[in-house]
Amino acid sequence: MTDIIKRLERRIRRHVLAAMPKEATFLADLDLGRLLIEYRIWRGQFIRPQRRAVFESKEMRESDKRRENQAVIECLSAKLATGESINAFLSSSVQRIPRPRQGKVVPRDQLLAEWGIHHLHLSDHIAGDGFVKRTDDVLFAIFTDDAAYLIGIYGHPGTDNWARQDIFATLVRNWPDRGLVAELKGVIGLSQQYDDDDRAKLRKAGLSGPVEVDGKVYSPLASLGQTTAGTPIEATMGMQRLMWGLREWEKDFSGKLRSVGANPYNYWLPKIETPLPGFEEHAGFSHAGAFVGVGRII
Numbered sequence: 001m002t003d004i005i006k007r008l009e010r011r012i013r014r015h016v017l018a019a020m021p022k023e024a025t026f027l028a029d030l031d032l033g034r035l036l037i038e039y040r041i042w043r044g045q046f047i048r049p050q051r052r053a054v055f056e057s058k059e060m061r062e063s064d065k066r067r068e069n070q071a072v073i074e075c076l077s078a079k080l081a082t083g084e085s086i087n088a089f090l091s092s093s094v095q096r097i098p099r100p101r102q103g104k105v106v107p108r109d110q111l112l113a114e115w116g117i118h119h120l121h122l123s124d125h126i127a128g129d130g131f132v133k134r135t136d137d138v139l140f141a142i143f144t145d146d147a148a149y150l151i152g153i154y155g156h157p158g159t160d161n162w163a164r165q166d167i168f169a170t171l172v173r174n175w176p177d178r179g180l181v182a183e184l185k186g187v188i189g190l191s192q193q194y195d196d197d198d199r200a201k202l203r204k205a206g207l208s209g210p211v212e213v214d215g216k217v218y219s220p221l222a223s224l225g226q227t228t229a230g231t232p233i234e235a236t237m238g239m240q241r242l243m244w245g246l247r248e249w250e251k252d253f254s255g256k257l258r259s260v261g262a263n264p265y266n267y268w269l270p271k272i273e274t275p276l277p278g279f280e281e282h283a284g285f286s287h288a289g290a291f292v293g294v295g296r297i298i
Contacts, residue, residue, distance in 0.1 A: 004285070005250040008270035012036075012283050012297060015272045024097040033239055036297070038097060040235040043298050045094045045109060047118065048279040051083040052148045057174040065153035069137060072122045073150075076139070080148045089120040089139075092131040111162045113232045114208050115171075115220045116142055116180070117151065119162075140167065142180055149175055163200040165211060168220075172213045182221040184210055238296065242283065245295035257285075262292050272297070 016039045054077045060066050079086050111117050117140050123133040140151040151170050154160045171180050210219045249256050254264035271286035284293040
């Protein structure tokens with residue numbers, strides 16, 4: 001049943017290309033694995049609209065920047081609490097996909113790739129492109145399925161270093177047990193210490209590493225960190241899970257159907273299920289309204 005797997009792969013490719021910005025013409029030349037990585041990176045910049053509890057760090061609550069941006073912070077918090085989309089507060093650059101460059105780190109949001117931290121612009125003025133006006137002050141936050149963790153307000157690149165250790169330290173000190181960071185047990189310290197400027201250079205080169213905070217060593221858990229290409233490790237792992245699933249189904253299509261209680265003698269068609277387009281999408285096969293999943297696209 002190799003042909004039906006190839007048909008599903010073509011269906012996945014068409015689905016992904018139709019969803020991504022048309023200006024990124026280079027995407028059509030990528031193999032399926034690379035295309036899926038680009039799709040997951042691009043979609044990973046957006047924040048799934050759903051109700052979340054909102055938590056602010058102690059450092060943010062006590063900052064002058066918090067008071068200066070109080071109205072916008074309260075607006076964002078209200079939207080998060082009710083499950084309204086806050087994607088208009090993202091940088092308008094999420095509309096563009098940079099072309100991969102052989103042997104070079106692609107310019108992306110490496111704060112998000114390495115530490116899983118989004119940045120939001122603090123304006124209530126919506127521009128013509130549907131995004132809020134770009135501001136010098138940006139809010140750093142991590143979003144999980146049920147919570148939003150507001151870390152602090154920082155300057156935009158050029159005026160602030162987004163690889164500063166104190167950003168990561170704020171996560172550790174405020175929410176050590178919320179699944180945002182992982183303490184490396186048994187590690188009593190780092191043999192090589194880097195200052196903030198060195199850390200920024202390493203990130204730009206696509207290199208990640210654990211961070212020492214208050215005598216303990218931690219790594220990011222919300223994002224799993226970045227690869228040497230500057231891409232989120234989670235994006236690559238998600239692609240691999242789907243591709244492995246496709247290969248397993250290619251080996252024994254009938255056997256896989258039987259393993260989930262489906263009749264292999266029915267006429268199965270490739271299908272993409274999208275419970276929440278752009279945030280939850282599954283590839284698989286359908287027959288008479290029944291759907292059997294092969295793997296998650298995103």
